[in-house]
Amino acid sequence: MVKMGNVWDRTVEVLNGRTGMIGSFALLGLFLPSVMRDAYVAAGTPGTIGFALIGLTLSMIALLAMIWAQLAIIAVATHPSTMRADAAHQGRARLGPAFGITMLLGLIAGLAALPPMIGLVLSGFDFAAASRGAATMTPPSAGTAVFVSLYFLVYGLFVIWAVARLALLNAVILNERLGVGAIRRSFALTRGLTWRIIGVVVLFAIVLVVATAAAQAVTGVIFRLVLGASGKGLAAFLADVAGTLVTTGFSALAAVFTAQLYVATAGTPTSE
Numbered sequence: 495m496v497k498m499g500n501v502w503d504r505t506v507e508v509l510n511g512r513t514g515m516i517g518s519f520a521l522l523g524l525f526l527p528s529v530m531r532d533a534y535v536a537a538g539t540p541g542t543i544g545f546a547l548i549g550l551t552l553s554m555i556a557l558l559a560m561i562w563a564q565l566a567i568i569a570v571a572t573h574p575s576t577m578r579a580d581a582a583h584q585g586r587a588r589l590g591p592a593f594g595i596t597m598l599l600g601l602i603a604g605l606a607a608l609p610p611m612i613g614l615v616l617s618g619f620d621f622a623a624a625s626r627g628a629a630t631m632t633p634p635s636a637g638t639a640v641f642v643s644l645y646f647l648v649y650g651l652f653v654i655w656a657v658a659r660l661a662l663l664n665a666v667i668l669n670e671r672l673g674v675g676a677i678r679r680s681f682a683l684t685r686g687l688t689w690r691i692i693g694v695v696v697l698f699a700i701v702l703v704v705a706t707a708a709a710q711a712v713t714g715v716i717f718r719l720v721l722g723a724s725g726k727g728l729a730a731f732l733a734d735v736a737g738t739l740v741t742t743g744f745s746a747l748a749a750v751f752t753a754q755l756y757v758a759t760a761g762t763p764t765s766e
Contacts, residue, residue, distance in 0.1 A: 496758045498690050504754040508571045509747070515570050515578050519585075520746040523563025527556035528738050536731045561592050564749045565668050571753035572669060584668060591673045592664055598674070599660070607649060610642040658691040659684050664749075665756035683759040694751075702744045710737040 509516065531552040538545045566585035569576050576584075617638040634642070659681050666676040666683070684691060714733035721729050 496687060496690075496755070498694060501751065501754045501758050504757070505571075505747070505751045508750050508754065511574075512570055515581070516567050516746055516750065518578070519563045519566045519570070519581070520742050523559040523566070524745050525738060525742040527552075527559040528742075529735055531556045532734055532738065533731065536727065536734075557596075558589065558593060560745075561596060561664075562586065562589050564664055564745070565589065565592060567746055567749040568665050568668050568753040568756075571750040572665065572757060588668050588671070591676075592667045595663065595667065595674060595676065599677075603653070606652075610645045613638050613641055654692060654695070655688065657695055658688050661691050661695075661752060662756050662759065665752050666760075669756065669760075683756070687759070691755075698744070698748065702741065705744070706737045706740045709740045710734065712736075 531549070534552055535549060538549070562585045564585075565588055566581040569581040569584040570578075614634055617634045619634045619638075633639070660677065662680045662683050663676055666672055666679045670676070670679060672679055710733045713736040714729060717729035717732045718726065
């Protein structure tokens with residue numbers, strides 16, 4: 495039986511032994527693309543088509559870089575003989591399938607979230623007024639409000655369950671060279687582990703939110719004191735960079751943990 499304590503112990507061992515390699519992938523694929531995207535958003539002029547297109551392009555690049563980095567880190571953490579160049583190559587080789595499945599799952603999640611939105615539209619709810627924070631907008635009917643609330647409650651619980659069952663998706667895509675079949679394989683590997691994975695995911699999310707908020711708050715105060723009132727925008731951006739750095743570290747940790755959970759459930763794949 496898989497014990498999460500043993501998986502965590504192995505995760506720590508991998509991090510201690512391969513910190514530099516994992517850190518280089520995290521910096522190049524997780525941190526820098528996110529900072530570049532955020533810098534453009536902070537310095538750009540919103541409300542124009544050009545701004546939106548460039549922002550969308552940078553977001554797509556950041557997503558591709560993130561998936562590649564996660565795959566490379568999983569490669570490093572799965573087999574001790576994997577070196578930097580081989581891990582980078584494996585990440586590039588499986589980037590297409592991983593990106594395609596990510597987009598497919600995102601599309602499914604988006605479509606599943608449409609019914610309450612449609613219900614609000616049919617009830618006459620004014621989304622434009624809500625986005626502006628208008629105090630005089632007409633609220634949805636009681637029936638619609640109940641439906642939307644219950645739907646999103648069930649939807650949220652389902653998403654948490656799906657995240658747990660798909661926890662090994664990238665590890666399967668990388669190590670077993672599967673496409674859409676990786677979804678079924680991840681479900682098979684996580685059978686019987688759902689509640690334990692959910693516990694880890696919830697704990698991880700809580701620690702991530704607290705750590706990121708603390709980093710942003712502390713660095714935000716420091717940068718505002720150093721830069722003064724005229725540098726408020728720059729201080730906010732630098733605080734976001736600090737938060738991104740924390741998020742990068744946790745994302746790398748999650749990738750290593752995923753690799754070790756895969757090894758615990760499927761065994762170490764034979765190196766090619």
